[in-house]
Amino acid sequence: MAFLYEMHLHTCQGSACGRSTGAEHARFYKDAGYQGIFVTDHFFNGNTAIPKNLPWEERIHRFCQGYEDAKAEGDRIGLDVFFGWEQNFHGDEYLIYGLDKQFMLDHPEMEHWNRRQQLEEVHRHGGCVIQAHPFRDRGYIPRVLLGRQFCDGIEVINTNNHPYNDVCACRYAKEYDLTVIVGSDNHSHEWAKESKDILAALVLDQPLADSGELVKKILCREKMGIKFDKSHLSAPVDSPQKPSFWLDDQEMPYPTDRNWLADE
Ligand SMILES: [Zn+2]
Numbered sequence: 001m002a003f004l005y006e007m008h009l010h011t012c013q014g015s016a017c018g019r020s021t022g023a024e025h026a027r028f029y030k031d032a033g034y035q036g037i038f039v040t041d042h043f044f045n046g047n048t049a050i051p052k053n054l055p056w057e058e059r060i061h062r063f064c065q066g067y068e069d070a071k072a073e074g075d076r077i078g079l080d081v082f083f084g085w086e087q088n089f090h091g092d093e094y095l096i097y098g099l100d101k102q103f104m105l106d107h108p109e110m111e112h113w114n115r116r117q118q119l120e121e122v123h124r125h126g127g128c129v130i131q132a133h134p135f136r137d138r139g140y141i142p143r144v145l146l147g148r149q150f151c152d153g154i155e156v157i158n159t160n161n162h163p164y165n166d167v168c169a170c171r172y173a174k175e176y177d178l179t180v181i182v183g184s185d186n187h188s189h190e191w192a193k194e195s196k197d198i199l200a201a202l203v204l205d206q207p208l209a210d211s212g213e214l215v216k217k218i219l220c221r222e223k224m225g226i227k228f229d230k231s232h233l234s235a236p237v238d239s240p241q242k243p244s245f246w247l248d249d250q251e252m253p254y255p256t257d258r259n260w261l262a263d264e
């Protein structure tokens with residue numbers, strides 16, 4: 001049997017750009033036949049809905065509200081709801097899985113981690129890090145930054161991306177043999193309702209008991225299925241490609257000097 005998971009989702013409670021509550025998302029994914037969702041609201045260096053000038057504990061309570069809302073509704077209707085978040089550095093964003101609210105309450109310094117600290121601390125506490133939509137071309141992203149030494153894998157398909165951004169990500173994953181997941185980056189269940197082909201799902205043959213099982217699969221590079229509308233990858237390039245940069249071990253960018261849409 002196939003069990004579908006949404007790996008990338010924002011609520012209006014945690015993310016300034018979110019349009020649906022956690023409960024609305026939960027009902028939508030239950031109707032769409034999913035086994036579970038990971039709520040990954042924008043953390044405090046990203047497009048968060050949480051004001052900076054509150055005590056840490058209060059900020060974390062507010063940050064977790066979208067997840068908690070989804071979880072309560074999921075428990076009621078029979079959808080598994082897991083916690084995660086998405087942190088932003090300089091337009092390069094990372095999805096964190098496997099940690100929880102208590103971890104956040106206990107680690108106020110996490111707001112100031114650099115990419116290396118993020119990877120080390122998340123690993124130390126039993127989680128994993130995935131670079132989200134590495135080739136995304138949007139106004140809020142000044143340039144494409146590739147940090148493969150600062151993550152455990154990449155989000156190779158993000159159906160909220162320009163499709164050709166994901167063509168680049170597929171090439172990157174293939175050439176560097178990266179672990180991959182997919183996600184819809186769903187900010188609105190109304191958007192997602194337009195077509196079920198708009199969603200990208202991780203497909204597992206057994207349901208996850210907890211998010212630690214997902215972390216294990218990612219770190220052990222276990223084969224996982226992915227499901228998305230393949231026509232997403234054949235759409236034409238609709239704007240010029242942004243130049244891309246590697247991050248060195250000091251997290252400084254240097255040009256990749258290549259066109260990721262072309263074979264090399
Ligand atoms: Zn957003």
Ligand SMILES: [Zn+2]
Pocket residue numbers: 008009010086132185
């Ligand atoms: Zn996102």
